[in-house]
Structure formats: structure tokens, C-alpha cells
Amino acid sequence: MKKKWLALTLSLAMTLSLAACGSTGGTSTSGSGSGSGSGSGSGSDGDVITVGFAQVGHESDWRTASTESAKKVFSPENGYELLFSDADNDSAVQLEAIRGFIQQGVDYIIVDPIVSTGWDSILTECEDAGIPVIVIDRTIDDSDKYVSWVGSDFKTEGLACGEWLKAYAAAKGITEINALVIEGSTGASATIGRTEGFKEVADREGWTILDSQNGDFTEAGGQEVMESYCQSYAGQFNVVICQNDNEAYGAMTAMDAAGVSYGVDGDVIIVSFDSNEPAVEHVLNGNMNATFECNPMAAPTVDEVIKQLEAGETPEKEIYMEESWFAAEDLVTEITVNGETMPITQVTQEVLDARPY
Numbered sequence: 465m466k467k468k469w470l471a472l473t474l475s476l477a478m479t480l481s482l483a484a485c486g487s488t489g490g491t492s493t494s495g496s497g498s499g500s501g502s503g504s505g506s507g508s509d510g511d512v513i514t515v516g517f518a519q520v521g522h523e524s525d526w527r528t529a530s531t532e533s534a535k536k537v538f539s540p541e542n543g544y545e546l547l548f549s550d551a552d553n554d555s556a557v558q559l560e561a562i563r564g565f566i567q568q569g570v571d572y573i574i575v576d577p578i579v580s581t582g583w584d585s586i587l588t589e590c591e592d593a594g595i596p597v598i599v600i601d602r603t604i605d606d607s608d609k610y611v612s613w614v615g616s617d618f619k620t621e622g623l624a625c626g627e628w629l630k631a632y633a634a635a636k637g638i639t640e641i642n643a644l645v646i647e648g649s650t651g652a653s654a655t656i657g658r659t660e661g662f663k664e665v666a667d668r669e670g671w672t673i674l675d676s677q678n679g680d681f682t683e684a685g686g687q688e689v690m691e692s693y694c695q696s697y698a699g700q701f702n703v704v705i706c707q708n709d710n711e712a713y714g715a716m717t718a719m720d721a722a723g724v725s726y727g728v729d730g731d732v733i734i735v736s737f738d739s740n741e742p743a744v745e746h747v748l749n750g751n752m753n754a755t756f757e758c759n760p761m762a763a764p765t766v767d768e769v770i771k772q773l774e775a776g777e778t779p780e781k782e783i784y785m786e787e788s789w790f791a792a793e794d795l796v797t798e799i800t801v802n803g804e805t806m807p808i809t810q811v812t813q814e815v816l817d818a819r820p821y
């Protein structure tokens with residue numbers, strides 16, 4: 465707000481320079497039109513809050529839901545001008561987007577960190593420029609120079625998956641677990657936490673993790689990894705853990721092609737993380753056995769954080785999203801994770817209809 469005039473000038477300059485170099489970073493403005501001429505533009509009334517959002521990319525349904533939620537919340541109707549950058553999963557592009565936001569003099573920066581390390585110097589630059597940073601979704605492990613983080617406990621998600629599998633296998637009389645893991649992008653805290661959580665239960669229970677490879681959180685990545693697993697581990701696995709929904713869709717395509725049966729009536733138990741609507745529908749239809757939610761709708765909470773900052777209040781440093789665990793059958797109705805008993809929701813048509821994304 466205070467820096468608005470500077471923002472207008474720099475915004476125009478940056479828009480032009482981005483256009484000139486044909487940036488692949490995908491920075492776009494969705495607001496009431498900076499540089500749109502004189503008169504009652506967003507910069508002159510002093511009320512509009514400018515937010516730069518350095519998004520990871522567009523790799524998954526989860527990501528699309530996260531972006532859509534941000535665009536809806538940080539809209540002109542809600543008093544915001546949003547500068548949005550899609551880094552296409554490239555950390556260097558993400559850092560440059562943040563530098564661009566600093567140059568543009570935005571009021572707040574939101575970042576969903578592609579990887580969990582390498583943040584201290586850019587966050588220091590934000591701090592020096594007096595721009596509060598709010599981190600969403602993935603965590604930053606090597607700096608605390610941000611106001612708040614809003615997201616999920618990924619290790620708990622991995623533990624929940626493991627505890628559910630343990631109880632489910634017991635209920636089905638399955639005594640041996642030979643699992644294949646399709647990981648998310650390397651270095652992402654979501655990947656690290658889910659991997660660690662599941663492995664902790666696997667190690668404790670004496671399960672075999674035959675392999676754990678990077679599917680990059682994409683459908684194509686999940687398919688590619690599963691195609692190679694089907695060749696290398698034919699007949700040896702009975703569990704596939706996909707670290708997001710889209711990888712599970714790819715894995716199912718690969719298993720179809722390889723003649724491997726999966727899901728409630730199949731030979732292979734398949735689970736995913738995220739619980740977007742299509743995944744929950746797969747669980748309802750018995751194609752997938754379970755899905756562990758990761759809630760992408762952080763933007764309304766970030767809006768609250770910004771309102772607190774505007775009012776001179778101190779927001780909480782860590783804010784956790786609410787999440788549920790979903791399964792196809794009613795064999796396991798609750799699990800205990802970190803000493804806390806949590807329900808497993810059996811998916812019905814009603815449950816599916818109520819999914820918000």
C-alpha cells in the first residue's frame with residue numbers, strides 16, 4: 465500500500481521486461497489492472513493489497529486446486545491485486561519470481577517452496593525490503609524468516625498411510641507386505657515427510673519396501689515409474705504407495721497394461737495422498753483402496769493472516785490444515801497416529817458429493 469506508486473512504476477517495467485524476454489516463468493497479474501492509466505486505478509486509493517504468489521507449478525490436480533483457491537481469495541472483489549507466478553517446478557524460476565515481487569514492491573509475498581532448502585538469503589532479501597512472507601503447503605527447513613506457515617504435516621500423512629495399511633492387512637489376513645513407493649518430487653518437504661512416515665511404520669512392522677522412485681507428482685511420472693516397476697518386480701509386489709493422486713492414476717494405467725489387478729478385488733493394494741475428487745471416486749468404485757487427504761485450500765487462512773498483520777496483530781507461526789483419511793471398505797474404522805486416534809472415513813456417494821475439490 466505505502467509502496468504503491470513505486471509498485472506501479474516497477475510493475476509496468478517488469479511486465480515489459482518479462483514480455484521482452486518471453487519468460488517461461490508464467491508471471492501474470494490478476495487484479496484491477498496496474499499500469500492501466502490514470503484515474504482511480506488500484507494504486508491510488510490506498511486500499512488494495514498487493515500479493516505476489518510464487519507457486520510451485522501446475523503438476524497436479526492438488527496444485528490446480530491450490531492456485532484456483534488463491535485466485536478466488538486474492539481477487540479485486542476482495543480488495544487484492546494478485547501477481548501470480550507459476551515456476552513450473554523450477555527452483556531458480558521460483559527464486560527469480562520472488563525477486564521480481566520485491567522489485568515490484570508488493571505488500572506481501574506468498575511462497576509454496578518447491579524444495580525445502582536454500583531459502584535463507586532470499587528470505588533475508590524480503591525481510592530487508594520490509595515485505596512479510598507467508599509460506600504455504602511445503603515447509604522451509606533452513607530459515608525462519610517468514611511470518612507464518614499454513615500447511616499439512618506430511619510425516620503424519622505418511623504415518624497414517626502406514627497405520628491404515630497395517631490394520632487393513634491384518635483385517636484381510638495379509639501377512640507379508642512387499643511395497644513399491646512412487647515418490648513425489650525430490651527435495652519437496654511433502655515427499656520427505658510422506659516417505660519418512662510410511663518408512664517408519666514399514667521398518668517397525670518388518671515390511672519390505674522393494675523400491676522407492678521419483679514420479680514427480682505427475683500422472684505421466686507415476687505411469688513411467690510403474691511401467692518399470694511392473695517389469696522389474698513382476699509378481700513380487702502387493703502394495704503400491706503413490707505420493708499423490710495423479711501418480712496413482714498413471715500407476716493404474718501402467719498396471720492395466722501389464723495385466724496386474726489392483727484395488728478392492730485385486731492382487732495389489734493401491735493408495736494415494738491428496739484425495740482430490742477423482743481419487744475419492746476411484747476409492748468409491750473400489751479401484752483404489754484408500755486415499756489420505758492433503759488439503760490445498762490454504763488461501764482463506766492466508767487471507768486471515770494478512771488481515772491480522774494489517775491490524776497490527778501477530779499471527780501464529782504454524783497453522784495446520786484439517787484433513788481426513790478415506791478408504792473403500794469399512795474394515796478399518798480408526799487408526800492411532802502420534803498417540804491420537806483418528807477416524808477412517810468409508811467413502812460413500814454422499815462423502816464423494818461433499819468433497820470440496
Ligand code: GYE
Nearest residue numbers: 523524526527654681708
Ligand atoms: O501432494 C502434490 C503436489 O506439496 C502437498 O504437491 C503438495 C504436493 C501434492 O503436486 O499433488
